Every structure is written in structure tokens, then in C-alpha cells.
Amino acid sequence: MLKFLKQVGDYTKEAVQAGKYIGQGLAVTFDHMRRRPVTVQYPYEKLIPSERFRGRIHFEFDKCIACEVCVRVCPINLPVVDWEFNKESKKKQLNHYSIDFGVCIFCGNCVEFCPTNCLSMTEEYELSTYDRHELNFDSVALGRLPYKVTDDAMVTPLRELVYLPKGVLDPHDLPPGSKRAGARPEEIVESEK
Amino acid sequence: MNPGIDLQGSFIESLKSFGLPPGVAKVLWMPFPMLIMLVGATLGVFTLVWLERKISAAAQQRIGPEFIGPLGILAPLADGLKLVFKEDVVPAKADGLLFTLGPAIVVIPAFLSYLIVPFGQNMIITDVGMGIFLWIALSSVVPIGLLMSGYASNNKYSLLGGLRAAAQSISYELPLALSVLAIVLMSNSLSTVDIVNQQTGYGILGWNIWRQPVGFLIFWIAALAECERIPFDLPEAEEELVAGYQTEYSGMKFALFYIGSYVNLTLSALLFAVLYLGGWEFFVPIGTIAGFLNISDTTPWLQVVAAVLGIGMTLLKAYFLIFIAILMRWTVPRVRIDQLLDLGWKFLLPVSLVNLLITAGLKLAFPVAFGG
Amino acid sequence: MNLAEGVQIVSFGILSVMMLGAAIGVVLLDSIVYSAFLLGGVFISIAGLYLLLNADFIAAAQVLIYVGAVNVLILFAIMLVNKRQEFQPVPRAWIRKAATAAVCGGIFALLSTMVLSTPWAISSATPAGDASVVVIGLHFFSDFLLPFELASILLLMALIGAVVLARREFLPDDDFEKAQAEALKLPERPRELVPSGRNETVK
């Protein structure tokens, strides 16, 4: 009898505990309800990508020496370098260059290792198309510069977390002239002098 | 207790004053409550869908629907329109007849059960003597519709979902009915109006929730399970069964399931308010306030105020419960099927039986407090 | 004839046609699933007839028990057991058919004598109406006590039987394991496992 009562007691204790945990969970969810939404209303508002954002790759045709280093360091040998050996000048002459951004993983290896710095990563990330082959950018498309969010009159640029003043989490309605946390590069240069 | 407003009587009287014979007036009255019920239930669903989206968004620090009407209030309407204009696909090799009949059987009992939800002394469509028992009986028809649509879809996920749904609703019907039975025991009547009247008089202190704390929890858990709300939404578990018995449905037939589940939730919340939270009762009995302010009980404007307050209170309580259900949705994870059946058969059923027994004992011991 | 009577007669007609049609369908249809669903239709029409007789508690109980429980269980059984078998002619099948015919004929005869012998005069007692629950309860605990208790004992027996069946602890171990092992093994020639680390390749 006593054993049975103890079992019932234990069971009740467990049930009460489960109830308590569910209550705690509800409290957490309830607490989240009074926080401000973090939503960025995308087509109307856009975040300014950070300085080291790894977006679509930009390529400068005239700087490229067709060394194919980018192909070798790419994890999937993605860049297509089409060159011809020019007998007169005894140099490689680049005909075409293309990267398929449907396949690229934006690891940035090619940018890192290019000896002439003709590759760079831009802040462009809106790479949606109706046909995946449209993502295969040739040298002309690769040479275009992205349109800056801050220049777009249709878009409200919002600062990313790193660009917000200390302790601020919401990019909306910032006071004008508010500076990001920490020193800016020019200030560092100034202080080094 | 004053009779409050008699909608039917005044409607028929006003028609008769236009020179219509009483019979015609009565016939004209007949479709009226049904219409009100359908419109009311649908509006309730719209509100609920909107609330669900908004509250879910708030719980996840999103905004939720925003541009469709002020604060996105028309989003459910847009959903509905989309579903109406969608192509109605019946899969090849599916059983067309049962496939169409299934959603109807799921939806009709839910709407019919609105018959017994009281918003005031006379604000009820029919005060049938069966009352709450009618609801239990009607909701027991739903599993047939689920099995039917699961079977007719000719899809193993649908069939599994249908079987799970039926198993779930049979096993949670029992604790639900038993906890309702404890309430019925205290109020000596199955009628919802009587159940509310039995709780009146002491304001918030007279509500059944104080006398039936265990029954109240059991009822809420079982009602969530009956509505397939999240901790118990196995029949449509997206990760395992795609969408359970709804997998093959689209367009208006899917909309029927969708409406059905939300109507069911609203209904459970309303009945919960009626059974445990004193229905249309204000926190302080209205008679006391009226007596305090020296207003007669039969003043016409007081009756109107009381009626409006009654509807408001019922809805307020119901939507408070719905709010908790939505919070619950984003708080607790889904249970497994064996845990679900374990909880139903090994925990809720014995506990609700014991609850019933204790209620009966208390009723014999303290007939004043527990209805004699 | 006033409105209420007209409605009653029309609904009586509809309900009886529904019930008879569904019942015939249950017997005659080939698909067993359809039969089961139609059985639900029969039960619902009977509940409707009860409603017409002012017996709303019985009607609700009919829906709850027969449609909500019995019919769902039948459907469950049908849907969970999906075994297709070749048709095998049973030897001496006529005995079965004759027995069935005898039983059915007997029941039909019994029912007809009951129908014929019952005085169908409308009783003058006032219908219990909403108080029918109370009346039924009183009957259960006075003059119908024995059948009521017998029914509960029967149900209790079924309940315990179900529990015993469900928690069957004795499972023939070797049979079970053998069946499982056979089912799980793929019909493949056993292979050496491919070594994954560098150390294993050395030896």
C-alpha cells in the first residue's frame, strides 16, 4: 500500500514538474511577444552589406594575366579562363572569362589568390533569375559594378548590426549622425600618425 | 434572474406588427439563427486566423501580415479567396465520392455545435436539453470524415494521417467527456444555459474553475488534442506525414478542413469559457453593480448593456484561451504518437475518472458548494 | 396540418428512405469500405428517427456510441487489415449459407410477430422531454437494474480482455527473432568491411 502511495506521489510530482516547465516555456514565449520585431521590409528597406561582404565577384578584364591561379584554388575549378598564346608578344591573351554563380560558393579563394588583384567581391547579393543559366556571368557581366543600396532612391537603407551605435539593436529611426561602435578606419589612421 | 432580451420574441412581434400572420413570421425567423451562426462562426474563424498569424509573428519577433488592410486584418480573407479560386484537384485513382464527402463530414458537426453556445440568457440558438452532450456526440462523428478522406486520397501518408487522427480523437474524447460529466454533475443539467446559471451570483469566485481545477486542465488538454493543435498535431505532422489526411487536398476542399479546424478551436474555447469560466458572467455580478448604482434590473438600457457585456465577456474569455493555445503552439514541441496515446489512456483517463469520483463525493458531502 | 407536422412527416420520409437505402447498400455493395461508411449513414438516420420521437438523449447517445465509436472501430479494423487473398471455394459452403438463411429467417419471423403483436396505440403518458435523462436514470437503478449491471459487467470483461491482449508479455522469442532476422538480412554475399582509417590499410 505504502509503495503504491509512493508511486502515486512520485507520479504526481513528475506531472507537476512537467506543468512547471511548460509554464516556464510559456513565460519565455510571452516575453518574446513584447520585443520589437526585427523584420526588414525587404524590397522597400535593405540592409547595407558589411565591408567584408562576400557577394557576386567583380572581374577586371584588362588586369587578368590568364595565369589560371583562380581555377586552381577554386574548390570546384569554377572560373573558365579562355586564352590563346600570342606568338608575337609571347604572352597569353585572354579571350573570355566567366564564373557561374549558380555553382560558386562565394568562398573567396579566387579573390584571395589572384596575383593581379583583378578579382574582388562586391556587395551584390540579389542573384535571382528565372533561368539558372543566366547566372553564368561572362567577363562583361562580371565587370559591372553593383548598384549601391544607399544610392537607390526607392530603398530605405538600414544599417547592419555592426554599423549600429553601441547597445542599439534596431536600425529603424536612428538619430542622424549616430556613429557605429568602435573607431572608424580613418580615425585609427589619425591616431597612428 | 431577469429574462434579458428575447431576440426571437421581439423579431416575431415586429414582423407581426407589419401585418404578417404569425406562422409566416415564424418561418421567416427560422433561417435567421442558422445564418447568424454560419456568419458568426466564419467571422470567428477569420479573427482567429488573423490572431494566430499576428501572435505567432509577435512570438517570433516578426511583424506578420501588414499590408492587406489595416494591420493585415484582411489577410484571412485573401487566404480564403485564394483557396476559392484554386484548382480543385482530385488525384487519379482516388475515390472521388468519398474524397468530396470527407471534408464535409469534418466541417458540418463543428458548425452544428455552435447551436449550443450561449452568449446570454436568451442569446443561444437553441437551448436544447442535451446541450453539452450534443456537442460531444457531434464531435464524435468527425473521425469518420477523417478516415474517409484519408482512405479516399489513395496515399499512404493520408491513410496514416487519417488513422492517427481518428485514434487521437477517440482516445481524447473520453477524458473530455468525463471532465464535462463532472461539471454536469455539479450543475444537475446538460444544458449550457443551466451550467452558466449555476456559476452566476458570485462573480469571478463562482466560476467552475475554482471547483474543478483538475477537470479544467484535463478539458483544456483534451480539447487541444481534439482540435489537433500543436503539441498534439500528429495527424498532420508535416515532417513525418507531409500533411496527413490533408495531403492530397487543395482548393475549397482543403479550405473546409482549414475552416473546420479553426471553427473547432473557437468552439472549444467558447465551451471552455462556458463550462469553467462562467460564460457571459462579468467578473462582478451585474446585479450587484446595478443594485449599488440603484438601477432597477428591468431597465431597458441596462438589459442592452448587460447583453452586450455578456457577448463581450464570452468572446473575451474564449479569445483569451485561444491566445494561450497559440502561445502553446510556439512553446511546446510535438509529442510522439505513443506518448500521445500514453498521455490519453494512462494519465488523462484515470485522472479524470478520479476527478469525477471526487466531484461526486464532494457533491454528497458539501451540497451547498458543489450543487445539490 | 400545420407547419410542424408537415416538417415532421417530410423528415420522417427522408430519414426512412435514407436508412433503408443505406442498409441495403451495406448488404449489397462489393466494397467493404463503402459498406462501413453506409453503416454510419444507417446509424445517423436512426438517430434522426429518435429525434422525431422526442427522444433526444437516445439520439445523441446513438450518434456518440454507434457512429462515434462502433463505426469508427469497424473502419479502423477494415483499414488496418488490408490483406488481399485469392478466392478459395470453401467445401460445403452451402451449410453456412443455409445456417445464415435460417438465422435471418428466424430473426425476421420474430420481429414480424413482435411488430404484429405490439399495440401501436399512441400512449397517453406525457413525454418526458428534457427530463428524459432523469427518467432513464431512475429506470436504470430500479426496474432495469439487473440488465444494466449485466451490461456493465460485460463491458468490464471486454475492457480487461483488451488490456490482457494488449499487454501480452509472452512472445515466442525464437520465432520472433528468426522472422526478424530473415526480414532484415539482404540477399547479399557477405563482404569484407572497407577499412576507413589509415592504420587498417597497412595490415
Ligand code: SF4
Ligand atoms: S568564390 Fe570560391 S567557388 Fe567562387 S569562383 Fe571563387 S574560388 Fe571558386
Ligand code: SF4
Ligand atoms: S587568378 Fe586572376 S589573373 Fe589569374 S586567371 Fe584568375 S583572374 Fe586572371
